[in-house]
Amino acid sequence: MIQPIPPGTRDVLPDEMRELRAIQSALLGTFESAGFREVRTPTLEYANALELGDGASAGSAYRFFDERGELLALRTDMTIPIARLVADRFRELEPPHRLSYFANAYRAVTPQRGELREFGQAGVELIGVPGHGGTAEVVELLDRSLSAVGLGESVIGLGHSRLWSALLEDAGASPATIARASELLASHDLVGVEVALRDSGELGGDAVAEAVELSQLRGGAEVLERARELGGEKFSEAVARLTGTFEEVSGRRLSRQVLLDLGMLREIGYYTGSTIEVYDAAVGEIIGGGGRYDGLMSKFGLELPAAGFTLYIERIHKAQLERGRGSADV
Amino acid sequence: MFDELRNPDGKLKLAVPRGALLGEVLDLLDKVGIETGEVRGDSRSLVFDGGQLTLVTMRPSDVPTYVSAGAADVGITGKDVLLEQGDRPVYELVDLGIGPCRMVLATQKGDVAPTEHQRRLGMMKIATKYKRIAERYFEEQGRQVELVEVKGSIELAPLVGLADGIVDLVATGRTLAENNLEVREEILSSTGRLVANRVSYRIRREEVDDLAARLRRVVNEAPGVA
Numbered sequence: 001m002i003q004p005i006p007p008g009t010r011d012v013l014p015d016e017m018r019e020l021r022a023i024q025s026a027l028l029g030t031f032e033s034a035g036f037r038e039v040r041t042p043t044l045e046y047a048n049a050l051e052l053g054d055g056a057s058a059g060s061a062y063r064f065f066d067e068r069g070e071l072l073a074l075r076t077d078m079t080i081p082i083a084r085l086v087a088d089r090f091r092e093l094e095p096p097h098r099l100s101y102f103a104n105a106y107r108a109v110t111p112q113r114g115e116l117r118e119f120g121q122a123g124v125e126l127i128g129v130p131g132h133g134g135t136a137e138v139v140e141l142l143d144r145s146l147s148a149v150g151l152g153e154s155v156i157g158l159g160h161s162r163l164w165s166a167l168l169e170d171a172g173a174s175p176a177t178i179a180r181a182s183e184l185l186a187s188h189d190l191v192g193v194e195v196a197l198r199d200s201g202e203l204g205g206d207a208v209a210e211a212v213e214l215s216q217l218r219g220g221a222e223v224l225e226r227a228r229e230l231g232g233e234k235f236s237e238a239v240a241r242l243t244g245t246f247e248e249v250s251g252r253r254l255s256r257q258v259l260l261d262l263g264m265l266r267e268i269g270y271y272t273g274s275t276i277e278v279y280d281a282a283v284g285e286i287i288g289g290g291g292r293y294d295g296l297m298s299k300f301g302l303e304l305p306a307a308g309f310t311l312y313i314e315r316i317h318k319a320q321l322e323r324g325r326g327s328a329d330v
Numbered sequence: 331m332f333d334e335l336r337n338p339d340g341k342l343k344l345a346v347p348r349g350a351l352l353g354e355v356l357d358l359l360d361k362v363g364i365e366t367g368e369v370r371g372d373s374r375s376l377v378f379d380g381g382q383l384t385l386v387t388m389r390p391s392d393v394p395t396y397v398s399a400g401a402a403d404v405g406i407t408g409k410d411v412l413l414e415q416g417d418r419p420v421y422e423l424v425d426l427g428i429g430p431c432r433m434v435l436a437t438q439k440g441d442v443a444p445t446e447h448q449r450r451l452g453m454m455k456i457a458t459k460y461k462r463i464a465e466r467y468f469e470e471q472g473r474q475v476e477l478v479e480v481k482g483s484i485e486l487a488p489l490v491g492l493a494d495g496i497v498d499l500v501a502t503g504r505t506l507a508e509n510n511l512e513v514r515e516e517i518l519s520s521t522g523r524l525v526a527n528r529v530s531y532r533i534r535r536e537e538v539d540d541l542a543a544r545l546r547r548v549v550n551e552a553p554g555v556a
Contacts, residue, residue, distance in 0.1 A: 281339060
């Protein structure tokens with residue numbers, strides 16, 4: 001008799017477990033040597049605490065009542081629980097706070113897609129270090145973390161959450177049009193973006209062409225050159241901010257190129273500045289992500305800038321296997 | 331070539347849809363300098379050497395599956411397929427203008443209009459292959475329908491009383507007419523699209539952008555395509 005387990009969950013057997021542990025210990029060593037100390041938060045939280053962080057998209061798929069009728073939820077990521085932890089526990093301590101975590105998070109899945117309902121995350125939160133310096137510290141640590149797990153060839157993508165809306169605001173688009181176009185861009189429908197902007201009648205042909213170009217602008221420092229020729233005042237400001245971050249990042253000793261991606265729009269709603277994604281040619285999915293969320297801590301009553309990244313453990317493992325490196329200690 | 335297929339740094343893999351769209355897709359690929367001779371032959375093979383890239387052939391509805399997983403870097407399929415599988419994340423890069431068709435609500439000739447039918451009975455039974463598109467369409471209009479998912483020739487459903495109407499893809503409308511059906515409402519129009527995997531879109535950006543630019547040029551030059 002076989003007792004099934006829920007779709008999107010899995011047992012881990014000894015061989016794989018050892019490989020996953022190797023990834024964890026490589027990352028833990030890297031995080032610790034950079035001064036990031038590990039914390040743990042409860043798997044279960046009050047649903048309203050998680051929604052406080054990002055009501056729109058991080059609402060948990062798994063909510064239930066406890067024995068007193070309180071609404072509990074399984075976390076969808078670790079950034080929000082750590083924001084809560086810092087606001088509640090470290091209020092009196094002098095920032096910055098450098099924290100790391102290894103934890104499972106939970107998201108809804110579509111059946112039969114091979115998606116995981118429960119998945120491992122390893123990441124860091126840098127709370128209290130503002131601006132380019134803070135973001136560059138996070139990117140530098142991400143670079144070293146990827147090398148530590150043997151993924152020297154994976155690529156770090158860097159974008160900025162403000163670019164897209166600033167360009168459209170400069171061009172005179174209404175909030176409704178910006179919302180619609182942003183939704184289409186976040187779902188990667190670039191054909192739809194062009195049609196929506198054109199059909200809105202609010203933008204001239206040149207402005208539409210600029211927006212379409214921006215949505216696909218990615219590469220090295222040369223894309224910043226090009227971006228400086230686009231948009232108006234608000235957009236220039238956003239480009240200047242990304243340029244500052246990119247220069248700060250470039251000044252660090254990274255073992256890989258950072259790919260600028262000006263059309264990057266991450267689905268999670270709390271990003272306020274730089275956004276980060278991690279790609280590896282051996283895996284078709286994004287293997288990590290992060291960015292800057294300066295508005296998040298204030299939702300928990302503490303005004304502090306914050307940035308961080310998370311790596312998806314199972315996908316890191318998959319990338320290692322595809323690249324023919326069975327274990328993390330390469 | 332089979333070893334090459336699993337190599338992440340190998341030739342770019344393009345998912346090519348078999349079926350109604352295939353002829354037009356191959357003509358387009360010819361124009362941008364991709365070799366299609368092998369695909370046009372009567373080989374049972376599924377993978378072909380296209381010169382600069384590898385062509386992998388599949389059902390149009392499988393294209394989002396392969397591309398979103400990165401098993402193919404880029405692909406061509408209909409907007410209808412992308413809408414039906416909207417939860418599979420892929421970049422939609424170019425409207426190729428090929429295979430234009432419409433998604434419609436059709437009922438038997440001589441039947442009362444679906445709106446009238448709905449007013450009297452409150453609920454309609456609709457057969458379709460495109461469950462999500464149909465669901466979204468009726469939901470947005472606040473209409474209550476019972477959807478019956480069928481796999482084969484949908485036109486049959488209203489004729490034998492399985493459903494009051496159908497939601498289906500129509501190119502010329504001939505199949506509808508021959509089965510005593512007529513278009514009542516147009517839900518959306520669709521054409522073929524070039525899509526890309528999210529990771530390939532970044533890591534292989536020069537090749538992806540180059541292919542997209544060449545296709546866009548050919549599409550814009552072609553007279554008479556939308």
